[in-house]
Amino acid sequence: MLSNRHIMTMDDLTSNEVTLILDTAESLAEVNQRRIKKVPTLRGRTIVNLFFEPSTRTRTSFEIAAKRLSADGINFTASASATAKGETLRDTARTLAAMSCDLVVVRHKYAGAPQMLAEVMDCSVINGGDGIHQHPTQALLDLYTMRQSLGRLEGLRVGIVGDVCHSRVAGSLVPALRMMGATPVIIGPPTLMPARPDVLGAEVCYDLDEVLPTLDVAYLLRVQFERATRMPFPSNREYAMLYGMNADRLAAMPSHAIVMHPGPMNRGVEISADVADSPRSVILGQVESGVAVRMAAMYLLLGGAESGAAA
Amino acid sequence: MDAQSMDRALTRIAHEILEANKGATGIALAGIMTRGVDLADRLAERIERIEGTAVPVGSLDISFYRDDVAIRLSPEVHTTDIPFEVEEHTIVLVDDVLYTGRTIRAAMDALMDYGRPGSIQLAVLVDRGHRELPIRADFVGKNVPTARRERVKVLLAEHDDRDAVVILEDDGEGE
Secondary structure: OOOOOOEOOHHHOOHHHHHHHHHHHHHHHHHOOOOOOOOOOOOOOEEEEEEOOOOOHHHHHHHHHHHHOOOEEEEEEHHHOHHHHOOOHHHHHHHHHHOOOOEEEEEEOOOOHHHHHHHHOOOEEEEEEEOOOEOHHHHHHHHHHHHHHHOOOOOOEEEEEOOOOOOHHHHHHHHHHHHOOOEEEEEOOHHHOOOOHHHHOOEEEOOHHHHHHHOOEEEEOOOOOOOOOOOOOOOHHHHHHHHOEOHHHHHHOOOOOEEEOOOOOOEOOOEOHHHHOOOOEOHHHHHHHHHHHHHHHHHHHHOOOOOOOOO | OOHHHHHHHHHHHHHHHHHHOOOOOOEEEEEEOOHHHHHHHHHHHHHHHHHOOOOOEEEEOOHHHOOOOOOOOOOOOOOOEOOOOHHHOEEEEEEEEEOOOHHHHHHHHHHHOOOOOOEEEEEEEEEOOOOOOOOOOOEEEEEOOOOOOEEEEEEOHHHHOOOEEEEEEOOOOOO
């Protein structure tokens, strides 16, 4: 059903395929509301979560998604794996391939690592976040959440605020929004913008207050202190004053506008506690959507693999 | 099967459901997406007309319960909607064509995930034979002997602008 057997970047998907994933996720979201939250769809399939970077929510989300589709999910974390003993990524991939897994979800600190694995392995690969490059299922769940909250994607103006230069979330979300007819606007201090912000294909703005009244979504990025080689602004307090979402800024947005964040949040830096917990924040909705969207991605990647007869 | 004979068959099935269950109390209909849902609506309408009692109708999407996901995916996935307590009802599954029985098995699996029905009965407009599982319908509109290479298509005004059952040469897409 998907033209590509891997999901590496948003470029692997067409707008029709994105719509198919979102529609399928809508049906699968119903499964997550039931008393018995499980369907037998991927019974007998093996899905490996191969995480070389710390992650709680993404890994758990993929793990729950696999379990709800009745697939056998295996978690493989770098600290407990042979890579800690010096095995190369390529050899790890070959070892996993020899175990006949059907889908591997890879997170790695280096951009391109999932692509390299996909070239070595026979199974499907989902990029679960590679360095500062892309995180396509995050973009898909964000699109899903926006569509659920605002009823459409086309024509939306989405402000992506903060640490754009270190953000794989922005790396996937900007092309995803453009593909679906929305307008991404990247906003942040020059020190947290890419060297050539124009190449992302988004509108660029350095003044959050100026652009807020025009936005349907304020998407706040986590400041990734761990990826920064130097402190990109004088203090957290100054950042919060200039780019942090607070109650006053929320009031400056149109009444229908929503606030999103990929998590984990630095409360008091990019978002104040009252905004994070306000009814206009859909941050927990994003987490909930993540399971359904990942179930849809797995279903569409692993289903229909062979040609054959009807039931 | 033309529109008139389809209408007669559905009316007869409605009577048979009422007779088998001694009335409409405790009955719920669950149509299998997509045409089974329209047929379930039509049966519910007839049951209400005959008995004066409205029976609840739900819709089942069985895409995620199929045993051939590895072979092919459903082109379109819908949402299941069961607006009644499964435990408290005798549920009549409704589908347009009964063929291998695999769809009905999947539908029963799906239904069981919502609860434990008192009992499950099966009503189909057409039984074309070629069962691969030990499943039979309780209420059948018409038995239509077919060859495996043929395809039975139920046309409903809700989707196709007319009511009819036609037999086509298989185009490779299957049921």
